[in-house]
Amino acid sequence: MKEKNLKRLWMGIALLVLLAPLGLLLPAAFNAGDAWGEWGSEEIIRRIGYLPRGMMKTAGLWKAPFTDYTLTGNSAGSNIKGSLEYIFSGLLGAGAVALLSYMLGRWLARKENGES
């Protein structure tokens, strides 16, 4: 791939990360809730009147350090602080994903050379 295009596309991704808070602010502005089937336990109880017993046991199994794309796991809400944390999460996540898939790709390609 041409150097110029690679650079341009990465710039595009960086720009998208800066715009990502739209994905936080728009749902709040239009009073939209969680994605279907991704409700927290309070919302489940509000919807069906009880918290399923099995759900209680496994829901909190993994404590993600940046839960809901925040720095502390506590949502700052759809405001400037929340938006900045969202951008930070976007940079961190995109970087981690790129690094991980690049390394896996390199490893697989090397395996191919070894075999042929």
Next chain:
Amino acid sequence: MHIPDGYMSPQTCAATYAIMIPVWAAAARFARRGLRTGRIPLLAMGAAFSFVIMLFNIPIPGGSTGHAVGAVILAILVGPWAACIALSCVLAVQALFFGDGGVLAFASNCFNMAFIMPFTGYAVYRLIAWRSAPQSRRHLLGAALGGYVGITLAALTTAVMFGIQPLLAHDAAGHALYSPYPLEVALPAMVLEHLLLFGPLEAVVTMLVIRYMQRNEPAYLISGNQRQPTEPEVAL
């Protein structure tokens, strides 16, 4: 579409791991077709792009939200097997870092978004693009329809996973132990919103990226399966 932990019964989680482990093994083996020289940076970039567009939650006013996934873009550019690996990386980072999608449910999410979506979307794309020139409209149309079909089918398999939970696990009183909504609620909820809103969104995003590639890097739209006179055949 990211199933959190607690919604799937242990059997469902185990069953999807049992499906995905051989799929990942096959992907590791076959990904090289899509990873010919020079496509690894594209793999990393496509994965990062997929992660970033999933941050753009689009609201249904007063209802739920959803987002595009980008799995079919990856499948077109690096092949469906490599796309499966890249999407699994995205879903792993989302689950482990950000709690978006569960850890027990990781394989379930990979089945839907890293397996069903790139493969079905890619099949539709190839069927429509067939052997037309990389710059042709058929590639664009194939990309758009591939994105649309891929995300909608992924929503369908996700909805089936949600919907069978009350059948699989409930107590004597009839209360669900895991995800509480039956198929007749889960299917219309998930499938309709993707047919009407997030599917078209995926179609547009997929088409825009493929349009950019057509204009700037058309060589990347030639499938690794199609023999290239300029590309040396790799001996197996």
